Amino acid sequence: MKQKIHPNKQWFIDSRFGMFIHFGLYSSIGRGEWVRSSELMTIEAYQPYFDSFNPRAFDAEQWAKAASEAGMKYIILTAKHHDGFCLYDSKYTDYKITNTPFGRDLVAEYLEAARKYNLKVGLYFSLIDWYHPDFPKYADRHHPMRGNEAYRDEDIDWENYLTFMHNQVEELVTQYGELDIMWFDFSYDDMSGEKWDAEKLMNMVSQHQPNIVIDNRLETSGEGFGSIVDAEPTSYAGDYISPEHIIPPYPIKDVNGNLVPWELCTSINNSWGYDPTDCSYKSAKFIIRKLVECISKNGNILLNIPPDGTGKFNTQSLEVLSEIGDWMSLNGDAIYENGPAIGLEKPEWGYYTQKDDQTIYAHIFDGPLGVLPLPGLASSQITSVKRVMDNSVVKISDSWTALAFPDTTFVELHNNHATEALADDIDMVLEIKLK
Numbered sequence: 506m507k508q509k510i511h512p513n514k515q516w517f518i519d520s521r522f523g524m525f526i527h528f529g530l531y532s533s534i535g536r537g538e539w540v541r542s543s544e545l546m547t548i549e550a551y552q553p554y555f556d557s558f559n560p561r562a563f564d565a566e567q568w569a570k571a572a573s574e575a576g577m578k579y580i581i582l583t584a585k586h587h588d589g590f591c592l593y594d595s596k597y598t599d600y601k602i603t604n605t606p607f608g609r610d611l612v613a614e615y616l617e618a619a620r621k622y623n624l625k626v627g628l629y630f631s632l633i634d635w636y637h638p639d640f641p642k643y644a645d646r647h648h649p650m651r652g653n654e655a656y657r658d659e660d661i662d663w664e665n666y667l668t669f670m671h672n673q674v675e676e677l678v679t680q681y682g683e684l685d686i687m688w689f690d691f692s693y694d695d696m697s698g699e700k701w702d703a704e705k706l707m708n709m710v711s712q713h714q715p716n717i718v719i720d721n722r723l724e725t726s727g728e729g730f731g732s733i734v735d736a737e738p739t740s741y742a743g744d745y746i747s748p749e750h751i752i753p754p755y756p757i758k759d760v761n762g763n764l765v766p767w768e769l770c771t772s773i774n775n776s777w778g779y780d781p782t783d784c785s786y787k788s789a790k791f792i793i794r795k796l797v798e799c800i801s802k803n804g805n806i807l808l809n810i811p812p813d814g815t816g817k818f819n820t821q822s823l824e825v826l827s828e829i830g831d832w833m834s835l836n837g838d839a840i841y842e843n844g845p846a847i848g849l850e851k852p853e854w855g856y857y858t859q860k861d862d863q864t865i866y867a868h869i870f871d872g873p874l875g876v877l878p879l880p881g882l883a884s885s886q887i888t889s890v891k892r893v894m895d896n897s898v899v900k901i902s903d904s905w906t907a908l909a910f911p912d913t914t915f916v917e918l919h920n921n922h923a924t925e926a927l928a929d930d931i932d933m934v935l936e937i938k939l940k
């Protein structure tokens with residue numbers, strides 16, 4: 506089925522699995538990246554975290570190596586989040602990492618390390634800036650100074666803010682080499698589309714980085730996905746839909762029936778920015794199974810790993826990433842370049858994914874009683890069935906009962922139709938080759 510994405514950007518769909526990193530001043534506070542807003546914190550109250558910011562354990566290689574070894578194919582770092590603090594040496598503000606005790610351009614080091622590990626590289630950029638004097642405060646429903654009488658009659662120059670914001674995007678897309686993804690975040694209420702001068706912004710970005718993949722958050726998705734699913738999307742509709750902590754129930758299509766790429770963004774626990782009290786780390790098994798579910802519906806997962814205030818990934822994150830990597834090293838063929846299995850219903854035991862016209866993968870989460878049914882696949886269609894983990898052949902059952910169901914092939918995961926535990930209790934993968 507035709508994908509609604511430029512061929513130069515197919516790598517994004519093929520990658521299926523990426524790393525998100527939220528890092529900034531808030532990481533040293535440990536109460537999430539919205540702490541200024543959630544605690545109505547003034548710039549002055551936030552300033553000590555700027556003045557003391559020095560993530561002594563930061564090592565871009567640790568981030569990139571962990572992503573690569575977990576089987577992630579792309580990585581996206583917050584160059585600037587809503588607090589306006591820049592992790593790069595912006596010439597348009599003093600509110601930047603090179604003016605803190607850390608003193609270095611962290612974005613530059615991150616990009617160098619990510620490219621060294623052959624990761625596609627992306628930057629997250631906040632359209633919102635709670636530090637800039639010309640960003641709305643009193644009437645804005647997210648700003649830390651919302652409703653603060655001191656700002657009731659604020660006199661802001663929105664055009665000046667747009668010039669500033671566009672200039673910052675331009676320095677990112679011109680001074681840090683080829684970027685593969687720009688992750689704009691986020692539009693809301695009337696702060697959407699042409700309010701950001703989005704068409705001009707997109708034209709500028711595309712001029713400097715013609716193959717860059719862009720998310721759909723330059724416009725609000727409102728009750729849907731934004732204009733990306735329309736017959737004539739806006740110039741800033743983006744290349745993919747970005748659901749957050751929600752997996753679509755089925756593949757997303759545009760009004761013409763083309764598959765629209767999407768990427769679930771979620772975190773390894775329940776926090777984007779570091780929070781030491783958030784110990785609800787998702788297991789490798791949970792993440793892998795959700796990744797398979799997303800792929801079966803034409804989606805990617807962008808998994809956020811929050812570095813702590815010293816700049817390192819903590820042990821809990823590293824252990825989960827390592828276990829994911831172990832599984833991906835054996836089963837990556839059933840993840841990368843996979844998508845929905847055309848014409849096959851979801852089987853009861855897990856999911857089908859499809860790589861090409863001759864290759865389908867069965868992702869078995871729940872083991873069968875005796876032989877495993879492959880619903881929707883007649884044995885006459887199949888040339889071979891193998892276990893991906895060890896490339897061992899799986900026998901097609903020729904029992905009289907199995908043969909009674911012509912639209913279903915039964916395979917023997919164990920000899921003599923025995924019922925045994927799955928050889929891989931995360932996701933036991935079979936490669937099914939079709940004629």
Ligand code: FHN
Nearest residue numbers: 527538539690691749770777
């Ligand atoms: O407000 C941000 C939030 O802090 C975080 O960056 C997420 C990640 O997708 N995006 C926005 C909320 O949708």
